[in-house]
Amino acid sequence: GAVVSQHPSWVICKSGTSVKIECRSLDFQATTMFWYRQFPKQSLMLMATSNEGSKATYEQGVEKDKFLINHASLTLSTLTVTSAHPEDSSFYICSAPDDTEAFFGQGTRLTVV
């Protein structure tokens, strides 16, 4: 079946630095990818929709200047957390749908210290 690869699986960074998370669809092309965030013991919340060749669309309350999304090709979307702060520590997950279903990456555990 289709596979979505997300990298890195975990990262620790210092406050004020930026972190880039990659999401790749390995055997299919994805014009749209989704980025979700999960806080401990909470549901996954959609942050933004990444659109190949155009700007991402962000959900209400998500700062687009803080969470930069680039969908440079049909198989790659990146999420950059800029000027990270401890409250950005979370589990970030990407998703890419093919014609029939949505596939998820393995997730990235971000810890900002």
Added chain:
Amino acid sequence: DQQVKQNSPSLSVQEGRISILNCDYTNSMFDYFLWYKKYPAEGPTFLISISSIKDKNEDGRFTVFLNKSAKHLSLHIVPSQPGDSAVYFCAAASNDYKLSFGAGTTVTVRA
């Protein structure tokens, strides 16, 4: 506003018995429903789905039931196995694949 709700945060069941997980939704535009299984520090893994044109879908030990009039779906796992211990998320979407998730139900299967 939580459009998908899983009101039971946890479920404990004995090995071999049936696990029943429930999910309610509020958005009548949802027409595609999924269940995901998630282990700690991993991304969700797709389990089973159902479209709004059906009321039941079965895949091995997993069966999902959809009651559109009640805006309710459930996942049955029969028989439950220790490897089924995980967090199960109910999710729903309209035709754009933007998923709205429930808060999850932690299932513990006792040997």
